Amino acid sequence: MKINTKYFGEIEIQESDIITFETGIPGFLMETEFVILPLSDDKVFHAMQSVKTAELAFVITNPFLFFQEYDFSLEDSVVEQLAIERVEEVQVYNILTVRDPLPDTTANLQAPIIINSKNNFAKQVILNNTEYQTRHHIFEKTPAQQKG
Structure with missing residues (x-):
C-alpha cells in the first residue's frame, strides 16, 4: 500500500x-497505525510514521545504543495487552526531541515505545516511580557545552 510521509514523500x-497502537499514543489517541522507517544508513535513527497522517512522524531510536544501563519492568497488564510471550519478542524505542545543534537532542526515557515484534502490537508506556525523565541528552556533553 502507498502512504505519504513527512520525510520521504x-x-x-x-x-x-x-x-x-490499540488506543493510540498519548496526545494522538486517534493515530493507531504507524510504520518504522530508517532515517540513517546505520539504522540508529528511525521515523515512526503515521500511516494516516503524513505530517505526523516521530524520530525514534533504540535507547540501548545510548543508555546501556536503561532498565525497567513492564506491568503485567501491558504484557497481556501486547500478548508478549517471550522477552525476545520485545522491541524498545524512545521518541527523540531533535535539536539544533544535534548534540542537544534528547530522548524521552520516561515513556518508551514497546513493540511486540511477533504481532506488531505496540504501546507507549509511561514509567512511574523511576528516575527517568522526558529529556535525557543522547550525546555526551563536553564541559564547555555543559556551561552553556
Whole structure:
C-alpha cells in the first residue's frame, strides 16, 4: 500500500510492517497505525510514521545504543495487552526531541515505545516511580557545552 510521509514523500509499505497502537499514543489517541522507517544508513535513527497522517512522524531510536544501563519492568497488564510471550519478542524505542545543534537532542526515557515484534502490537508506556525523565541528552556533553 502507498502512504505519504513527512520525510520521504509517497512510499510503498507492506501492511505486515504496520504497528498498531490499540488506543493510540498519548496526545494522538486517534493515530493507531504507524510504520518504522530508517532515517540513517546505520539504522540508529528511525521515523515512526503515521500511516494516516503524513505530517505526523516521530524520530525514534533504540535507547540501548545510548543508555546501556536503561532498565525497567513492564506491568503485567501491558504484557497481556501486547500478548508478549517471550522477552525476545520485545522491541524498545524512545521518541527523540531533535535539536539544533544535534548534540542537544534528547530522548524521552520516561515513556518508551514497546513493540511486540511477533504481532506488531505496540504501546507507549509511561514509567512511574523511576528516575527517568522526558529529556535525557543522547550525546555526551563536553564541559564547555555543559556551561552553556
